[in-house]
Amino acid sequence: MPVKWRGPFPWLAAAFAVNVVVIVTAGAMLSRGPLVSESFTALILVTLAGAATLFAVSWKIIDFLVMRSICKMAAEVRAIAYGGERSGIDPERFAMISPLPEAVNEICARMVRARSDLAAGLSAATRRSEENSNRLAAILNDLHEGVLVCNQRHQLVLYNEVAFDQLRATAELGLGRSLFETLSREPVVHIFDRLCGHLDRSARGVPFLAGTVxxxxxxxxxxxxxxxxxxxxxxxxxxxxxxxxxxxGLAGRAELLREAAQTIEAPLARIAAAASEAPQTHRDCLDVSRSVRRLTEGYDRLLSSWWPMADIVSTELLSFVCSRLNGDISATVIGLPVWLHGDSHSLVLAIETLVRRTAEQVGIAAVDLSAGADEEAGWVEFSWVGEMIELADLERWLGRPLSALGGITLRDVLLHHAGATPDMRRTHSGGAVRLPVPKAIEQRRHDRPALPARPEFHDLALLEQARETGALGSRPLKSLSFVVFDTETTGLQPSQGDRIVSIAGVRIVNGRILSGESFNRVVNPGRPIPVESIRFHGITDATVKDKPPAEVVLPQFRAYIADSVLVAHNAAFDLKFLRMNERAIGLSFDNPVLDTMILSSYLDGPEAGHSLDVICERYGIVITDRHTALGDAMVTAAVLLCQIDALEGRGIVTLDQAVKTLDIIRILHDRQRVL
Known part of the structure; x- marks a missing residue:
């Protein structure tokens, strides 16, 4: 590139020439006479003075003509970058720093084109968004239902005119405003928390009842x-x-029907009694009475089908009750989980209200919550230690309206669910109230085709530490605290690299399964999960992607079990995976261990079959969520309670006796396998 002789170059050339002239002149003058030290020193000083002068002049020239040019160019580039109308700078104004201006102009040109393309894209996207919004608004406004769209903070981001008309009597809707200015907070938060906790079940949504504030x-x-x-x-x-x-309308028709039925039943009974000598008339009266009863029961069932209900697992339902009691009353969820069908929010309100009324009436501070089902129906129950409540009190509570449900009474909630009222009963230590609830209507995982059982795993060395019972050995089995646990793994070969992908446990205290205090964690195994293992437990690589490793989860599990007795089905298999991680976590799993598989072999004989499915069928235990760590731990806990009763029937009542019996059975079992 040709040098442009302007700007700092002439000045620098002049300064350099002056410096050279001064030095040459000084040298020429000194050469005329003898070279003494004073003359040499003078020459050095003159040279240094010339160099310093040249540096100062050069710095000033560069600062004035180059650095200031760069600062001016930077200001213009910023103006272009922040939306100025210019598309570049004038290179002639910044010739001293060429070719930087040309490079900056290239960048500016690309930036301007990108800005233009972005503006065009945004404009097109805005038009499409407006078209979609208008289309969506037209669709929403054409619906007969009110539609509200909210963010996670429960602020409105979209609503249709139907919702606006429905709620305007309570409060004006507005974008960005809280939904709870119009709708009651409790049912919305309850259902939102429930859906967030079960994302796999959230696709179809969940029905519920919601009232205005x-x-x-x-x-x-x-x-x-x-x-x-x-x-x-x-x-x-x-x-x-x-x-x-x-x-x-439904409630009014139901009341008219019940009133009519009650009006008819009494005269029919009198006619039937009076017509005892006329068999045909007597039979006709009985047929009419049965028809009226079927009519009222059928109408109650139709009425309950209107109620917005969905399937829910009992432990989740009862855990919501515990959270609402908020420590005012100590509530413990016990027993195996069952699938029920109902409106979880109204059921939670009904159970909470009855528990609080009972606590106030008889002065109790703790209740047990449980659920169950048989072939006919399901139920939820709360029990307590103390005095019974009076039937008249229960009837009075059932007639009280629930403000959160728009004045619907407790009796309405229960009748709409199962068409029946609560059942009171006396227990050996207190009382209990059972609320009928329909069973789940969908097929659950335990109804899927049976998968092969896990192979028996034998390693006597793993159970050496389990024989050390310490102070627990002399205690009765029913007085001990157990933790029944199970693991799901990448495979069946722990010594060949298979790892835990899920671990769960549940406590048994005083003969009660504390299903509300369970431990359940998914673990990142740090290796791919084989397809054949996913077939059993359903845990995929995507499921464990963001989960903690065993080094984080197992110390939590160790704290959970504390000094309880460990219990598992085919315990050697699960213990192997725990013991393999002891060095990595710096903790040991040295608790006493009971194995329900070996106990089954002792109690029922080696020919009876000792897989978990076979044992549950033998004892009549309903399996929920088979081949999940928590589901298998729950049913194993139920099996253990049955086995403890059976052991006591054979005179084995303490932990030491049970462990010694297991030792003998293990040795005999291993000898049979060798033979």
């Missing part, structure tokens, strides 16, 4: 989560249908 209106609502694919939850959608007119 002023109790003027009651809605049949349904909530669905808003999320992109498997991404995080960003909000939720609630649809609303005014339930008050329909509910009032």
């Amino acid at each position: 002023d109790d003027r209106m009651l809605f049949q609502a349904r909530m669905s989560l808003v999320r992109t694919g498997a991404g995080p939850v960003t909000g939720y959608v609630v649809t609303l249908v005014d339930a008050a007119p329909q509910l009032a």
Whole structure:
């Protein structure tokens, strides 16, 4: 590139020339006479003075003509970057720093084109968004249901005109405003927490009842989560249908039907008694009475089908009750989980209300919550230690309205669920109230085709430490605290690299399964999970991707079991995986261990079959969520309680006796395998 002789170059050349002239002149003058030290020193000083002068002049020239040019160019580039109308700078104004201006102009040109393309893209996207929004608004406004879309902070981000008209009597809707200015907080938060805790069940949404904050209106609502694919939850959608007119009409018809039935039954009974000598008339009266009863029961069932209900596992339902009691009353969830069908929010309110009324009436501070089901129906029960309540008190409580449900009474909630009222009974230490609840209507995982049982795993060395019972050995089995646990793994070969992918445990205290105090963790195994293992437990690589490793989870499990007796089915298999990690976590799993598989061999004989499925079928234990760590731990806990009763029947009542019996059975079993 040709040098442009302007700017700092002439000045630098002049300064250099002056410096050279001064030095040459000084040298020439000194050469005329003898070279003495003073003359040499003078020459050095003159040279240094010339160099310093040249540096100072050069610095000033560069600062004035180069650095200031760069600062001016930087200001112009910033103006272009922040939206100025110019598309570049004038290179002639910054010739001293060429070719930097040309490079900056290239960048500016690309930036301007990118900005133009971005503006065009945004404009097109905005038009498409507006078209979609208008189309969505038209669709939403054409719906008969009110639609509310909220973010995770429960702020409105979208609603249709139907919802606006439905809720305007309570409060004006507005974007960014809280949903709880119009709808009651409790049912919305309850269903949202439930859906967030079970994302796999959130696709179809969950129905529920929601009232306005002023109790003027009651809605049949349904909530669905808003999320992109498997991404995080960003909000939720609630649809609303005014339930008050329909509910009032149904309730009115039900009351008229019951009144008519009661009016007919008494005369029919008198006619039947008077017509005892006329068999045909007597039979006709009985047929009419049965028809009226079937009619009222059938109408109650139809009425309950209107109620917004969904399947829910009992432990989850009862855990919500515990959280609502908020420590005012100590509530313990016990027993095996069962699948029920109902409106979880109204059921939680009903159970909580009855528990609080009972506690106030008889002065109790703790209750046990449980659930169960038989071939006919399911139920939820709370029991306590203390005095019984009076039937008249229960009837009075059932007639009280629930403000959170728009004035619906407790009796309405129970009748709409199962068409029946609570059943009171006396226990050996207190009382219990059982609330009928329908069983789940969907097929659950335990109904899927049976998978082969886990192979028996034998390693006597693993159980050496389990024989050290210490102070627990002399205690009765029923007085001990047990932790029944199970693991799901990448495979069946722990010594060849298979690892834990899930571990769960449940406590047994005083003969009660504390299902509300369970331990359940998914573990990242640090290796791919084979397809043949996923077939059993359903845990995939995507499931464990963001989960903690065993080095984090197992210390938590060790703290959970504390000094309890460990119990597992085919315990040597699960213990092997725990013991392999002892060095890595710096802890040992040296608790006493009982194995329900070996206990089964002792109690029922080697020919009876000792897989978990076979034992549960033998004892009549319903299996829920088979081949999940928590599900298998729950049913193993139920098996253990049955086996403890059977052991006591054979005179084995202490832990030492049980461990010694297991030792003998293990040795005999191993000898049979060798033979």
